[in-house]
Amino acid sequence: MTSMTQQAADPVRQEEFAGRMLQVLNDSCLGYLCSLGHRTRLFDVMAELPASTSEQIAGAAGLDERYVREWLGGVTVGGIVEYDPADGTYRLPPEHAASLCRAAGPDNLASFVQDLALIGLVEDEVVTAFREGGGVPYSSYPKFQEIQAEETARVYDAVLVDAIVPLVPGLPERLGSGGGLDVLDVGTGQGHAVNLLARAFPASRFRGVDMSESGIAAARAEAERLGLDNARFDLADAAAVTGPYDLITAFDVIHDLARPAETLAAVAGALRDDGVFLMGDIAASSRLEENLDLPLGPALYTFSVFYCMTVSLGEGGAGLGTVWGRQTALRMLKEAGFGEVDVREVEGDILNVYYVARKGS
Numbered sequence: 001m002t003s004m005t006q007q008a009a010d011p012v013r014q015e016e017f018a019g020r021m022l023q024v025l026n027d028s029c030l031g032y033l034c035s036l037g038h039r040t041r042l043f044d045v046m047a048e049l050p051a052s053t054s055e056q057i058a059g060a061a062g063l064d065e066r067y068v069r070e071w072l073g074g075v076t077v078g079g080i081v082e083y084d085p086a087d088g089t090y091r092l093p094p095e096h097a098a099s100l101c102r103a104a105g106p107d108n109l110a111s112f113v114q115d116l117a118l119i120g121l122v123e124d125e126v127v128t129a130f131r132e133g134g135g136v137p138y139s140s141y142p143k144f145q146e147i148q149a150e151e152t153a154r155v156y157d158a159v160l161v162d163a164i165v166p167l168v169p170g171l172p173e174r175l176g177s178g179g180g181l182d183v184l185d186v187g188t189g190q191g192h193a194v195n196l197l198a199r200a201f202p203a204s205r206f207r208g209v210d211m212s213e214s215g216i217a218a219a220r221a222e223a224e225r226l227g228l229d230n231a232r233f234d235l236a237d238a239a240a241v242t243g244p245y246d247l248i249t250a251f252d253v254i255h256d257l258a259r260p261a262e263t264l265a266a267v268a269g270a271l272r273d274d275g276v277f278l279m280g281d282i283a284a285s286s287r288l289e290e291n292l293d294l295p296l297g298p299a300l301y302t303f304s305v306f307y308c309m310t311v312s313l314g315e316g317g318a319g320l321g322t323v324w325g326r327q328t329a330l331r332m333l334k335e336a337g338f339g340e341v342d343v344r345e346v347e348g349d350i351l352n353v354y355y356v357a358r359k360g361s
């Protein structure tokens with residue numbers, strides 16, 4: 001179809017793009033099969049098995065063979081699992097297991113794709129928001145806290161104490177010695193980061209706040225399970241925090257908030273003069289043209305449309321979006337009163353950068 005102002009389509013380019021769209025369709029579907037493979041533990045089970053039949057795999061996983069066989073068909077034609085028609089066996093190569101299994105820790109991308117089903121639940125509401133503005137309430141994402149906590153716990157377990165905390169020079173020593181520090185984590189979710197820190201640094205006192213009742217309940221339950229008497233959790237709005245604290249953290253939170261500027265100002269106000277704000281947030285540019293090669297580019301904009309921007313707009317908020325980017329973050333930190341900001345990276349973390357912010361001069 002062409003009009004007076006449109007050029008005729010280049011048939012080679014058209015054919016190539018049709019192929020690309022087929023790939024989009026197939027890979028999107030594979031994402032759902034990977035989510036199932038994670039949730040049913042099929043990937044974990046297969047990683048431990050030699051080449052096996054669908055009956056053997058289903059038996060080892062404690063699952064229904066018919067479903068497992070159909071799933072195996074999909075992940076075989078999708079290039080994830082190998083199939084030997086001679087004896088009807090399937091095998092998960094170790095090179096693939098390294099990105100698909102719980103044992104892979106932060107490298108497990110199958111855990112990540114659980115988000116697809118979650119955002120599918122709100123598609124109707126997002127379509128309405130495209131037409132009418134507004135957003136989607138947190139209550140429309142029933143499993144958000146659980147899935148988010150599972151995803152980020154893998155990263156925190158692997159790198160929080162040993163790689164993220166040391167991004168602030170001298171911080172491990174100050175957290176661990178003498179009277180310790182007063183620490184607040186805003187938007188703590190299920191509080192796993194706080195509980196890990198509280199366990200690693202018993203000399204310090206930790207508090208996590210979140211607006212999610214289920215998040216705070218899970219955080220308190222974990223603290224109790226771990227017998228921590230230096231971690232507490234409260235249902236509270238991040239924009240209303242008061243101090244004084246020596247360290248305030250916010251991991252993957254600020255861009256979601258309805259009132260990010262007010263929250264950054266409250267954080268600055270709640271810090272002691274020599275205090276530090278450690279903000280982990282998405283590694284991206286505020287300029288679209290600089291994000292073309294981001295390893296998770298389409299995923300980030302998708303999460304933004306289906307969650308991050310949209311929950312903020314749902315509260316009548318700023319709607320910064322997942323990809324608010326480094327330049328906007330630095331500007332907002334400065335406007336909130338942070339005169340000194342270092343941007344640091346953790347090796348192997350392709351998702352986040354860490355802003356080490358001080359009020360300074």
Ligand SMILES: C[S@@+](CC[C@H](N)C(=O)[O-])C[C@H]1O[C@@H](n2cnc3c(N)ncnc32)[C@H](O)[C@@H]1O
Nearest residue numbers: 152187188189210211212236237238251252253
């Ligand atoms: C993407 S999650 C990050 C959770 C956690 N920091 C982590 O890394 O797993 C963002 C969190 O911000 C919380 N949140 C949103 N608005 C908030 C507010 N006004 N005050 C406190 N927490 C808020 C949400 O409930 C959610 O738990």
